[in-house]
Amino acid sequence: xxxxxxxxxxISILFGVSAYSQDEDVHMIRKIHDQALAHGKVYPxxxxxxxxxxxxxxxxxxxxxxxxxxxxLLATIPGVKSYHQACEASYWMRGDKEVVELMTxxxxxxxxxxLSLGNSIATPSDGLMxxxxxxxxxxxxxxxxxxxIQGKIVFYNRPMDxxxxxxxxxxxxxxxxxxxxxxxxxxxxxxxxxxxxxxxNLDDFPHTGVLVYKDTLSKIPGIxxxxxxxxxxxxxxKEGNVKVYAKTxxxxxxxxxxxxxxxxxxxxxxxxxxIVVGGHLDSWDVxxxxxxxxxxxxxAMEVLRIFQAMDYKPKRTIRAVLFSNEENGLAGGRxxxxxxxxxxxxxxxxxxxxxxxxxxxxxxxxxxxxxxxQYYRHVSQWLPLLESYGLIxxxxxxxxxxxxxKSQKGLLxxxxxxxxxxxxxxxxxxxxxxxxxxxxxxxxxxxxxSLIYLIDKYGLK
Amino acid sequence: xxxxxxxxxxISILFGVSAYSQDEDVHMIRKIHDQALAHGKVYPxxxxxxxxxxxxxxxxxxxxxxxxxxxxLLATIPGVKSYHQACEASYWMRGDKEVVELMTxxxxxxxxxxLSLGNSIATPSDGLMxxxxxxxxxxxxxxxxxxxIQGKIVFYNRPMDxxxxxxxxxxxxxxxxxxxxxxxxxxxxxxxxxxxxxxxNLDDFPHTGVLVYKDTLSKIPGIxxxxxxxxxxxxxxKEGNVKVYAKTxxxxxxxxxxxxxxxxxxxxxxxxxxIVVGGHLDSWDVxxxxxxxxxxxxxAMEVLRIFQAMDYKPKRTIRAVLFSNEENGLAGGRxxxxxxxxxxxxxxxxxxxxxxxxxxxxxxxxxxxxxxxQYYRHVSQWLPLLESYGLIxxxxxxxxxxxxxKSQKGLLxxxxxxxxxxxxxxxxxxxxxxxxxxxxxxxxxxxxxSLIYLIDKYGLK
Numbered sequence: 001x002x003x004x005x006x007x008x009x010x011i012s013i014l015f016g017v018s019a020y021s022q023d024e025d026v027h028m029i030r031k032i033h034d035q036a037l038a039h040g041k042v043y044p045x046x047x048x049x050x051x052x053x054x055x056x057x058x059x060x061x062x063x064x065x066x067x068x069x070x071x072x073l074l075a076t077i078p079g080v081k082s083y084h085q086a087c088e089a090s091y092w093m094r095g096d097k098e099v100v101e102l103m104t105x106x107x108x109x110x111x112x113x114x115l116s117l118g119n120s121i122a123t124p125s126d127g128l129m130x131x132x133x134x135x136x137x138x139x140x141x142x143x144x145x146x147x148x149i150q151g152k153i154v155f156y157n158r159p160m161d162x163x164x165x166x167x168x169x170x171x172x173x174x175x176x177x178x179x180x181x182x183x184x185x186x187x188x189x190x191x192x193x194x195x196x197x198x199x200x201n202l203d204d205f206p207h208t209g210v211l212v213y214k215d216t217l218s219k220i221p222g223i224x225x226x227x228x229x230x231x232x233x234x235x236x237x238k239e240g241n242v243k244v245y246a247k248t249x250x251x252x253x254x255x256x257x258x259x260x261x262x263x264x265x266x267x268x269x270x271x272x273x274x275i276v277v278g279g280h281l282d283s284w285d286v287x288x289x290x291x292x293x294x295x296x297x298x299x300a301m302e303v304l305r306i307f308q309a310m311d312y313k314p315k316r317t318i319r320a321v322l323f324s325n326e327e328n329g330l331a332g333g334r335x336x337x338x339x340x341x342x343x344x345x346x347x348x349x350x351x352x353x354x355x356x357x358x359x360x361x362x363x364x365x366x367x368x369x370x371x372x373x374q375y376y377r378h379v380s381q382w383l384p385l386l387e388s389y390g391l392i393x394x395x396x397x398x399x400x401x402x403x404x405x406k407s408q409k410g411l412l413x414x415x416x417x418x419x420x421x422x423x424x425x426x427x428x429x430x431x432x433x434x435x436x437x438x439x440x441x442x443x444x445x446x447x448x449x450s451l452i453y454l455i456d457k458y459g460l461k
Numbered sequence: 462x463x464x465x466x467x468x469x470x471x472i473s474i475l476f477g478v479s480a481y482s483q484d485e486d487v488h489m490i491r492k493i494h495d496q497a498l499a500h501g502k503v504y505p506x507x508x509x510x511x512x513x514x515x516x517x518x519x520x521x522x523x524x525x526x527x528x529x530x531x532x533x534l535l536a537t538i539p540g541v542k543s544y545h546q547a548c549e550a551s552y553w554m555r556g557d558k559e560v561v562e563l564m565t566x567x568x569x570x571x572x573x574x575x576l577s578l579g580n581s582i583a584t585p586s587d588g589l590m591x592x593x594x595x596x597x598x599x600x601x602x603x604x605x606x607x608x609x610i611q612g613k614i615v616f617y618n619r620p621m622d623x624x625x626x627x628x629x630x631x632x633x634x635x636x637x638x639x640x641x642x643x644x645x646x647x648x649x650x651x652x653x654x655x656x657x658x659x660x661x662n663l664d665d666f667p668h669t670g671v672l673v674y675k676d677t678l679s680k681i682p683g684i685x686x687x688x689x690x691x692x693x694x695x696x697x698x699k700e701g702n703v704k705v706y707a708k709t710x711x712x713x714x715x716x717x718x719x720x721x722x723x724x725x726x727x728x729x730x731x732x733x734x735x736i737v738v739g740g741h742l743d744s745w746d747v748x749x750x751x752x753x754x755x756x757x758x759x760x761a762m763e764v765l766r767i768f769q770a771m772d773y774k775p776k777r778t779i780r781a782v783l784f785s786n787e788e789n790g791l792a793g794g795r796x797x798x799x800x801x802x803x804x805x806x807x808x809x810x811x812x813x814x815x816x817x818x819x820x821x822x823x824x825x826x827x828x829x830x831x832x833x834x835q836y837y838r839h840v841s842q843w844l845p846l847l848e849s850y851g852l853i854x855x856x857x858x859x860x861x862x863x864x865x866x867k868s869q870k871g872l873l874x875x876x877x878x879x880x881x882x883x884x885x886x887x888x889x890x891x892x893x894x895x896x897x898x899x900x901x902x903x904x905x906x907x908x909x910x911s912l913i914y915l916i917d918k919y920g921l922k
Binding site: 033034037038162163165167200201359361388389390418420421424437438439440443 | 494495498499623624626628661662820822849850851879881882885898899900901904
């Protein structure tokens with residue numbers, strides 16, 4: 001042995017990885033990308049899901065169609081065992097009539113582009129009409145008090161902050177209005193809540209999304225209106241009183257089967273260490289659930305296909321998990337973790353893609369505090385292998401569906417794609433396959449497969 | 462003074478920048494982004510350019526409309542002097558008839574989606590018909606020789622390599638077929654050249670682009686066909702001989718005025734040091750030139766507007782330059798450099814955005830070798846200020862229009878946006894404003910303004 005180390009050797013020693021492995025890893029990650037970009041199935045698989053099983057809200061017939069379609073696709077990958085994990089979801093169904101109209105002072109009606117929020121109750125069957133009061137926050141409802149709110153329609157109009165570089169931060173800063181606005185308004189006697197849609201765009205598309213009622217409070221309908229209509233309504237309120245008429249007939253149907261779909265490759269060396277790669281199969285009932293989150297499901301399936309196509313036999317058990325009911329209840333993620341805990345399984349890692357099928361820009365990592373630093377130090381070694389693909393590592397949230405696994409003390413990971421276009425399409429009728437760029441989707445799948453490959457090969461210690 | 466340095470102080474000393482300035486820079490770059498994202502004009506400006514002055518090939522009436530529109534826009538920014546720099550471009554015009562048909566053995570005609578390449582001659586007025594021979598490269602034409610090529614239509618069908626992560630690399634690896642294919646085929650007696658469109662997509666859109674004839678060789682028509690049609694033609698050639706009929710009536714009109722548009726803010730301290738931020742105003746005649754390169758022009762104008770809106774008075778002279786005739790001659794870039802050299806100007810830096818209005822991912826830098834290292838070391842200090850916006854720095858090409866300035870020994874810079882979608886739209890009828898995401902375009906402008914701000918404030922030494 002000589003003391004003349006190459007830089008690669010030095011790096012390898014620093015990272016505790018042999019020089020041979022580094023070369024092999026560079027080669028394998030290149031092969032993963034070649035597979036995804038030249039022979040990828042992720043785009044046609046997503047197309048089939050979107051075009052034949054769109055609007056697949058958990059519990060719906062469309063959802064069951066999607067669950068069968070994806071289970072069958074997974075079964076086409078040699079070496080993959082695919083199955084349904086039983087799960088029940090509270091099925092909420094939009095009605096066939098949603099009419100929201102602004103009543104002008106001269107007796108005209110202006111139709112507003114509106115969608116009932118998910119889980120909302122309906123209006124009375126002949127609708128409701130009331131004066132509108134605009135607020136910028138839940139706190140403002142409190143400070144206005146019952147005197148101003150009673151009998152009114154509360155209109156939440158605080159926009160997503162366009163100056164946030166990451167649109168998810170802007171969403172996080174505004175979405176309390178959609179989730180809790182109706183209950184807060186009900187607390188002070190309002191008859192309904194209108195919510196400005198969650199997008200920085202000015203357009204005509206209403207964005208639905210989950211609404212959560214406080215059990216202790218009376219329930220009132222919650223309805224999203226498009227941002228253009230929110231601007232118009234706000235402008236008219238500056239001129240004087242405005243009444244709005246709303247009629248909706250959405251309703252809760254009750255518990256329905258909505259299985260989570262699983263495809264599994266058994267590990268050759270450490271089959272008891274499970275690595276999950278997933279997304280959620282359910283979507284809202286409008287649009288096709290292309291970016292949210294058909295993309296993540298198709299990518300998770302593609303990871304298994306890539307491994308098989310490369311003849312890579314994982315040491316650990318790899319599961320593609322297409323979770324049920326992320327959008328309005330998280331029954332899929334909760335059930336999966338409960339079943340796993342009851343079987344005393346250990347998830348070494350779980351990676352979720354639920355931020356759209358856009359160009360991947362990196363991964364964010366989280367874990368129980370007792371293990372996080374160790375894991376993060378370990379995975380950081382691999383960054384040089386992924387940087388040339390434009391990926392970075394950071395600490396941060398992973399995914400809603402995998403978060404119930406945190407107590408197993410594995411590593412939880414979120415794919416972080418470019419977020420600029422996500423809220424153009426999120427929870428709207430325009431979240432359709434034509435908004436997904438094939439290469440961007442493929443690169444996301446390749447990034448996921450690359451990281452899963454490294455975790456599988458080296459473990460996390 | 463105490464020895465207890467803060468980390469920021471340490472970094473500041475390391476970088477030769479005062480701690481105060483670092484704080485100020487963080488603040489200024491944040492303000493630049495706030496301006497671009499909350500009060501941006503770049504998207505409406507680009508919309509106006511696309512919708513009213515699309516297909517603005519240099520020398521065309523559409524180009525003159527665009528040159529006046531942008532000069533007038535620049536004039537609306539207080540403190541900006543806007544003017545036209547005279548330039549003449551060789552005006553090539555597509556004819557009103559382009560017919561390319563595959564003749565089947567049973568006498569049917571199948572229309573191919575085709576576009577004459579820019580600068581191509583027309584076919585004879587009643588068209589031409591010949592057998593097709595498929596090749597994968599210019600070299601293959603040489604090795605086949607006159608015996609196989611004479612009298613044929615040469616069909617270049619080497620695809621862009623989808624496994625390249627950066628699509629510009631894939632383009633660079635295939636575009637010789639489009640640029641030089643016709644002359645190479647003519648050298649061996651071919652009557653026309655068909656070229657597979659420059660995109661990794663399989664679709665029905667033919668992509669035009671420049672063709673360059675060798676003066677010493679006879680000229681034959683060069684025509685792009687869509688990738689779907691290229692696949693179909695190739696499949697039919699595997700079954701037997703195929704004839705194609707082509708009739709085109711494009712032609713060169715001759716030299717026409719095609720001014721470069723300039724907006725200038727005079728520097729307060731070092732007015733003799735010029736910093737250019739630019740794009741090219743001309744586009745191909747199909748589509749609206751939205752990503753290529755209306756985006757770059759609108760972003761360059763937006764940089765000046767942002768500075769003015771923030772009341773930032775540059776120390777150095779900042780010029781937004783919207784170059785003429787990048788697509789088929791580079792007359793704008795060449796003329797600009799000639800005029801600048803004749804006036805003995807010095808361009809400290811020039812930044813071009815000509816890779817589409819997509820999410821910015823960084824900048825690439827180049828310069829004369831005598832100064833490059835020094836400049837690159839200098840600018841690398843600023844990377845921590847831009848990293849949180851998802852930007853990286855790298856060595857590499859800048860832009861075609863600014864490249865003639867290299868001899869002035871300033872720093873040349875290219876904006877590097879995400880490249881995945883660029884060749885979906887490049888040189889096709891689909892390069893339209895609806896393909897541009899407002900936030901992505903705005904973030905590109907903000908990234909450009911941030912870097913120009915730092916160069917202006919600190920210089921490059």
